[in-house]
Amino acid sequence: MKKATVTLESLDSRADVHNSKIEALDKKIETSIKALDTRFDRLEKYVSEFFDFIRENMMLRKETQEYVDERIDTKFTKYTSDQFEFQDHVGKRCENVEHETLALQHRVTLVEKHIGI
Secondary structure (H helix, E strand, O other): OHHHHHHHHHHHHHHHHHHHHHHHHHHHHHHHHHHHHHHHHHHHHHHHHHHHHHHHHHHHHHHHHHHHHHHHHHHHHHHHHHHHHHHHHHHHHHHHHHHHHHHHHHHHHHHHHHHOO
C-alpha cells in the first residue's frame, strides 16, 4: 500500500507539473490570440486606409484628366480660332496685294500710253 501511495503522490506532482505547463500554454495561446486580434485590427485599418487612398487617387486622376481634357479643348479652340483669324488676315493681305498690283499695272499702261510705247 505504501508503494501505491508514493505512486499516487508522484502522479499528483506530475499532474501538477503538467497542469502548470497547460496553464502556461493556455496563457501563451491567449496572449497570441490577443496579439493576432490586434494585428488583424491593424491590418483591417491599413487595408481600409489603402482602399480610401486608391479611391481618392482615382478621383484625383479623373479630375486631373477632366482638367487636362478641358485645357486641351480650350487651347485647341483658341488655336483654331487664331488659325482662322490668321488665314483671314493673310487672305485680306493677298487681296490688297492683288489690288495694288492691278493698280500698278494700270499706271504702267497709262505711262506706256503717255510715252508712246
